[in-house]
Amino acid sequence: MKNSFIFVVCGAREHIDTLHFSLEYLKKYTSNEIWVLTDTSRNEIPVIHDKVVDVRTPEAFNHHQASIFLKTGIHHYFPKGNRYCYLDTDILALSEEVDDVFNEFVSPISFAPDHCTMEQFSAYAVNCDCISLYDTYSNRIEKNLVAIDPLRTSSKPSIIENRKKLVSFYQQNNSIPRKIAVGLRFLFSFNRFSIPQGIYFDKKDKTWKDQTGESFMHHFRWAEISKKSGLKWNHLKGYPALPDGRSLWKLSCNHLKEQIAETFDIAVKNDHFQHWNGGVFLFDDSSHDFLNMWHESTLEIFKNPRWKTRDQGTLIKTVWQFGLQEHPTLNKKWNLIADYHNPFLRWEGNVVHIGAQESYTPALLHVYHHFGDETWDFWNTIPTVN
Incomplete structure (x- = not known):
């Protein structure tokens, strides 16, 4: 062979x-x-x-x-x-x-x-309205974020890198127990809330900074941003919710599953099929x-x-x-x-x-x-x- x-x-x-x-x-x-x-x-x-x-x-x-x-x-x-x-x-x-x-x-x-998984890929396989729906609300969110946090559009390498570090920190602590632990540590910290990535939140002027003192993100509240954008903030799961309850952070739908059934009469029995x-x-x-x-x-x-x-x-x-x-x-x-x-x-x-x-x-x-x-x-x- x-x-x-x-x-x-x-x-x-x-x-x-x-x-x-x-x-x-x-x-x-x-x-x-x-x-x-x-x-x-x-x-x-x-x-x-x-x-x-x-x-x-x-x-x-x-x-x-x-x-x-x-x-x-x-x-x-x-x-x-x-x-x-x-x-x-x-x-x-x-x-x-x-x-x-x-x-x-x-x-x-x-x-x-x-x-x-399949439900996250779905909108890229069939012609549903989900991508445009997500884009519409994402653009609203982005516009409101930039109004509060102008550093968001900065092209300065140090600012971009520090913002990536902060995103990484929150993704690593995305479980409910970890969110609670981080929240308690934030609550009981004094003027500075530091995280292992070498950055900290300055509670006095409400900005995120690196060890040199350079600000790279202004404080904002997701619940307020979501409301301004026509969405609700899901406090338990930590995401802005579309009108039908889906997370704006993760594009997903069942339209591909439905289209497979309609076109081919084949039932995909796992909504989250890998x-x-x-x-x-x-x-x-x-x-x-x-x-x-x-x-x-x-x-x-x-x-x-x-x-x-x-x-x-x-x-x-x-x-x-x-x-x-x-x-x-x-x-x-x-x-x-x-x-x-x-x-x-x-x-x-x-x-x-x-x-x-x-x-x-x-x-x-x-x-x-x-x-x-x-x-x-x-x-x-x-x-x-x-």
């Missing part, structure tokens, strides 16, 4: 540039074949690689649909009898462990978990039935205006259709998702921290947005290919 990696790309130069960047990383570490599956007639620039499979995709598809068409139908274009690892073009190989990923395969197919991420997956001959169904379901939603052009919603549907909701997933080190908005995300040597108590040494890093963003500290600290 032969092991091979496969990238899929179609269309815009930026995606092909990303592919070329990622190819250099993978070439450094793998001893296996690397294939690129593409439709060369769509590409703005040539794919520079020695193993390319060129497939003409339906002309009615846009480039995004064409890429998904090839990705979900990937098994149609490569010989049987082998094991394959699909990689999104924004996946970077970071160690010689990458070839060991093939040993992680569990039939009929193996994916890694996503960085969020769905799979499509950035990395392993397959072989035993995967073909699953892949056929995923492919067919995805082509069906291309014609349905209630769905966005994504493949993860139909992946969830196919998982439940095949009864694989408890199927083992790959360790996150095989698809470690770098979320630009994650305040915990940082390097420490060759270890990536993604949570207060969660860290990995990634073999495959998934930079799913802000790829190549040199204003992002995390991107600038990704190991380079020598």
